[in-house]
Amino acid sequence: MKPGNLLFNRSILFVLLAFSAITLVGQARRAPGIGGYTEEFLKTQWWLGVKVGINYTDPNPITSYSSISTIGLPEQDLDKGYEVFSLPGAQAGMDLTFYHRGFSIGIQPTYKRIRYKYFNYRTWGFVAPNLFDMEYSIEQRIDAVDVPLSLKYEIIQSGKTRPFIMAGGYYSFITHAEKKVDITYTDHATGSPIPTSGGTQILGVTQQFQNYAGVLGGVGVSLDYLNIRTVFEAVYLRGLTDITNSGNRFTQTELTSIGDVNDELKMDNINVSLSFVFPLRYIDKQFQAY
């Protein structure tokens, strides 16, 4: 990790969490407003629950890298081909939200499995039978703990169905990463292509990545049925920092041996989640939420 990136990441983290703590603690100390008990309950509330969902990833290479350098060929022939939003991932976590008069601020620490796919392709020779192809198909799996901080605004602030829009930022701690590498050789020595498997490798590559941060925006709807609030939301997470560890790029012999090293990469995600949250304030024997 570049010291600059590390400092930047830590700065973002500090700002996000300091803002979170100050705001939420401050709000928690606010005295109840004037009005009826039910109205007060609806105007100001803490919500806590669980959140699950799926995600899709759009990897955005900034600078392409390879452990192959070609003698007499242009470098772009080494560029990887990325699939966009092709493989589903999953996430599960906690949803903690403070609501006040249409606005909510929430933090949702989430454990997340991200997946995306890319290809390396090489060919030798020009015409069969002196022609040979090789393809690496690589599924990248990343496990991360997302810590998003988001501000929501309810467009409709009454009734049991409350659509909202949201925006915020997030910081992600990468806990594990691995690559599943499928190798396919195609030999044209007999005049026609004969594909053979070069095997499948699963490589631990956690050290090739670093924590990252970004901004998010999304839409959703809160559904207040069955004495529980169900929140359905779709969020786009825009990565702002490089997720790869540039210092370790060429240090892992398992990767360099097969010609695959990480590009400098930012990552966008679409998260679709379902939360089940419960009110935390004023729950007692005298009050029934719904």
Place this chain on the structure above:
Amino acid sequence: MKKLFYFLLVIPFLYSCSDEDPIPETGFFKVYDDVNYGVDYHAIDVVKSSTGFIILTATEIDRTDFSGIQLIKVDEEGEFEAELTFDPAPVLPTGELMEVNGRYYFFGMDPQTIQVQLISVNDSLSDEQIVNVPLTYPLAAAASSTSNQFLILSYDPFNAESVISYIGTDGSIINTAAYSIGAGEDVEATILDHYLNPGEQPLPFFVGETPGGSVFFNGFYNYSMSMVFSDFGGTPTGVLQGQTTDGGIRKAMPISGNIFAVGGFQFNDNFIAVDASISSTAIASSVDLYTLYGNVTEYRSYTPMDIASYDIGTTTYTIIAAETENRQIGLYIFDQTTGELVGKHNIGYLNPYTLASLRPETDEENHLLLTGTTYIANRFQRIYLNRIPEEEVSSWISQ
């Protein structure tokens, strides 16, 4: 509720504290590929140049059975910049690749006259100079501690002698001595076979200087592949005898006095030592070192070896490299002062790797350079160059 937030606040900082010392981005690992289906590359040595790196390679050329010469220039990020192929002559690229006054020298041979030639190129490979040297069949070379001189081991087929010589940058012989390889044609046939078909068992020719001012070479002397010490007299001052081509030394690096770091072989076994006592004034046998230090089972039979002295901070390490049984490069790192093994690291995975050269960059960035060949897709023999930052080497050493 507040406790929960304080807890969430603390977790990231606990994470932040776990970061290790970062490795700078100056390192790289590159494989130099060629789309040509039938071409192979054989790395010999690499040297840091003023704007990147120059790799000396052997390649196949038409109209001769000897190896052709190719130089590859890469930039400081390891990307290919230029290549220079000598076709049809000179042939027989013979390292080390040596820098003198901004030019990069190595030896070759005229295939018609079998005369040694001293070849130099500039940093961009745009200018080459070839001068004849009054010797035949180059076997190994190294830079001399005396400025503008090279030490070369060559073979004289007319007198069946191993010849050790100091050569100036103009190709002139400054000092020379010759020692018989033994009567008969068997040894000469072995030497010629080394040129034409080194295969999996290349002969470990090398030369060097002792701290005491004499020179040594590993070559044929009295029928055996031996490490011979010379003061350029009529007879060697000392010999560490090998056992024909079945036992001997593969690489030696002087540490101090009579102490050497060595890698050797005894039939299919290998041994390494960082504090071997080898007298430059006595007759001894390499098999005694094998008996003393034992077999390194990880290394493959007849592997090439290289040894480098490498400083990190105030500590000097001896690093021994060789090919493992599964065709990785196995690096053993020793504390040069205590002789203790302090680190082990392997380079390579999936495709086979071979070793050509291990040497530290002699600049302030203190990278370690490792070069050799690998077989992409298990078949296309290509050169690799690994530039390893000091911080990465440090991570291989147990604290």
